[in-house]
Amino acid sequence: MLGHQLKAEFKRVATWRQFTIWMLLILVIPTIQFLLIKDNYVFYRHLDLFLRLNSNFIPLLFPIIMVLVNTIHFVGEQKNYFIQYTRIRIPLSTYLFSKLLTNAVLSFSIAFLITFIPFVFSMYIEPYLGIVKLYPTEGNPIPYTTFEQLLFLGTLPYGIIYSLWVGLNGMMYATIALLALMILEKSFIALSIPFMYYLLANFITQALGFDKFSPSNTIFPFSISQQPLWTVFVPFTILCIAVIILGLYLKENMNKRYE
Template sequence: MLGHQIKVELNRILNGKQIIKWLLLIFVFPTIQFFLIKDNYVFYRQLDLFLRLNSNFVPLLFPILVVLVYTTEFVGEQKNNFIQYTRIRIPLSTYLLSKLTTNAILSFIIAFFITFIPFVFAMYIEPFLGIVKLYPTEGNPIPYTTFEQLLFLGNLPYGIIYSLWVGLNGMMYATMALLLLMILEKPFIALSIPFIYYLMTNYITQALGYDQFSPSYTIFPFSIAQQPMWTVFIPFSILFIILVILGFYLKETMYIRYE
């Protein structure tokens, strides 16, 4: 039943309008960023270009971008009381879980490609185009960043693993938003909380001098010196615990909430 409902939901959401929206999420900000940085920075490696492509817009707006993938679609169903009609033919738990699963799948995929497409461009396409000039280091230190520990596996495995990490975090923030939307039934508040949480934890960790545990630096560690890999799992684990608590709360209250 759950698997069938997930397929139904995916078939429903995979339409031209949604695909255009997802393509814009994937390509617009990296493209703008590329034209902003291509002549204004010194690049020693192709990887430096990739790191710059994933700075500024995407790290700042990350929770908003992943929420736009699918979560906002649920708002219309709540406003139209669509859930009350579906309960006649689908168990409420199956319906809500299918929504959460679809949201997780799509937000993971889009967040992955938001990172992986710029990686492919920077590492494999741009060298043929020759738009960006690489400079010899001439003794200048290269600022290595977290996750570059994976480069011993090769450039492509590094790009895939890192993009999977961004995808996983994107899935978590999108899930947080949808759970809050199901619990609070107040779209503006529910969709704002993940972004506020992201900004506030960034501010608090940096104000206390624990920048290495900032959510933005553990997902997009391009503005901080290389940190041990274990540091990235601290904010991730906290977010995971929050999701578990929200999930249990929804499970205990959903039948009361959607009477």
């Protein structure tokens, strides 16, 4: 039954409107970012271009972007009492779990592509186009960033692993948002929780001098010097704990919530 429901969920989200949103996130935002930075920064490596493409818009709005991928559509089902009618046909737990799984797959995929496509462009396409000028270092130190430790594996493995990391974090923020929607009656508050945590955690860690543990710097570590890889798992562990707690709470109270 779960497999059938998953197929129905993926079919439901596969609309032209949704594809347009995904293409906007995957292609249009990085393109705008590229046009803004290509003549305004000094690049010593093509990797510097990739790092710069993942600054500004995406790190600032990351939780909101993840909510827009799919989570926000659950609000309409709640307002239309669609869930109460659906539970007559299938178990409520199966329905909600299929929603969570679909949301996780989509948010992970979009977050991965948001990162990996600019990586491929920066490292393998732009060098042939020659749009961006690279400057010799001339003794200037190159600001190495976290995850560049993985470059010993090769350029492509670095890009894949880092994109997977962004995908996992995107999936966690989208999952927290959807779980909050399933638990709370106030949709706006539920959708705001991931973004408010993101902003507050960034502010608190920076105010206390622990920038290396801020959510933005551990997902997009391009405005901070290279840190040990273990530091990125500290805020990620917090996200995992939040998902577990919300998931257990929903499991115990979902029948009461949608009675």
